[in-house]
Amino acid sequence: MILVFVETGPGGATEVSLETVTFARGLGGPVHAVVVGELPDGVAEQLGAYGVAALHVATGEAVAAYGGAAWAAAVEQVRTAAGADVVTAAGTPRGMEVLAHLATRLGVAMAANAVGVESDPGAAGSLLVTRQVVGGAVLEQMRLDDRPAVFTVAGHAVEAQPAVAVEAATVHEHVPEVADADLVARVVSSEPGEPDRSGALTSARVVVGAGRGAGSAAGFDGVMELAELLGGALGVSRVVTSLGWRPHHEQVGQTGSRISPEVYIPCGISGAIQHWAGCASSKTILAINTDEDAPMVTKATYAVIGDMHEVVPAISAEIRRRRGG
Numbered sequence: 001m002i003l004v005f006v007e008t009g010p011g012g013a014t015e016v017s018l019e020t021v022t023f024a025r026g027l028g029g030p031v032h033a034v035v036v037g038e039l040p041d042g043v044a045e046q047l048g049a050y051g052v053a054a055l056h057v058a059t060g061e062a063v064a065a066y067g068g069a070a071w072a073a074a075v076e077q078v079r080t081a082a083g084a085d086v087v088t089a090a091g092t093p094r095g096m097e098v099l100a101h102l103a104t105r106l107g108v109a110m111a112a113n114a115v116g117v118e119s120d121p122g123a124a125g126s127l128l129v130t131r132q133v134v135g136g137a138v139l140e141q142m143r144l145d146d147r148p149a150v151f152t153v154a155g156h157a158v159e160a161q162p163a164v165a166v167e168a169a170t171v172h173e174h175v176p177e178v179a180d181a182d183l184v185a186r187v188v189s190s191e192p193g194e195p196d197r198s199g200a201l202t203s204a205r206v207v208v209g210a211g212r213g214a215g216s217a218a219g220f221d222g223v224m225e226l227a228e229l230l231g232g233a234l235g236v237s238r239v240v241t242s243l244g245w246r247p248h249h250e251q252v253g254q255t256g257s258r259i260s261p262e263v264y265i266p267c268g269i270s271g272a273i274q275h276w277a278g279c280a281s282s283k284t285i286l287a288i289n290t291d292e293d294a295p296m297v298t299k300a301t302y303a304v305i306g307d308m309h310e311v312v313p314a315i316s317a318e319i320r321r322r323r324g325g
Contacts, residue, residue, distance in 0.1 A: 002030070
């Protein structure tokens with residue numbers, strides 16, 4: 001049986017958790033889910049629609065606020081009660097931390113950012129995990145010999161898909177025992193941050209990107225116009241947010257959003273490995289750059305060698321001309 005640690009938000013299970021549930025279904029065998037803390041309304045029905053047979057909810061004062069060790073203790077006790085021999089989670093900061101604690105407790109290896117899992121033909125009972133390393137630029141195979149097998153799933157490794165045969169997920173409540181040592185590091189207070197607007201970026205069919213080549217905070221008018229003309233979203237490189245030119249929710253990359261649009265148009269972006277980790281899943285990449293040897297240019301499907309401040313307005317003008325406006 002496969003147990004998926006599911007993260008939730010105001011809208012229910014997060015998209016990356018639903019992707020992980022979809023990934024887990026592809027491994028065969030029943031899929032259970034565990035939610036630690038408060039269970040939002042409708043999550044049991046939502047997870048049932050994605051093929052989850054049983055939902056385990058770990059509650060109690062010890063896990064009411066997030067703490068990596070405490071939540072791992074809860075997941076461990078749910079795993080034991082449910083009899084899961086595989087535990088997985090989305091490769092988010094929280095998923096990584098909880099499963100790293102869990103693997104340490106169990107004395108097993110953890111594979112991070114898996115994009116594929118299959119039985120190892122050369123070792124009966126072992127799993128062969130294909131995972132992203134070096135910021136997603138390289139795929140590595142790792143064998144998990146121990147049980148339970150513990151791994152996280154890379155964002156957008158699969159598309160979240162509801163199950164064909166849908167049954168309501170049965171709900172089981174657990175009140176885990178948590179040692180005082182596991183409560184040393186935990187969230188004791190929180191303050192509202194900036195609204196998370198990254199959803200528009202990660203779901204966009206077209207993304208127009210801009211990097212240092214924009215030149216300044218005032219240099220984004222052209223790419224923003226092109227994104228609007230194409231019905232897409234604006235994405236930027238890390239250096240742009242570090243310089244304060246654009247907000248962090250627009251950042252694409254290892255420390256930003258991972259995107260998989262039909263078309264990605266990076267303008268003035270060199271294509272450092274951290275940025276490539278966030279855009280490698282794009283179906284078609286059209287790079288615009290003055291440097292023909294830039295990594296983004298060499299990896300792109302198509303490339304235009306030129307100044308983004310000249311090329312992008314020309315593309316926008318041609319789009320308007322063809323549309324008669």
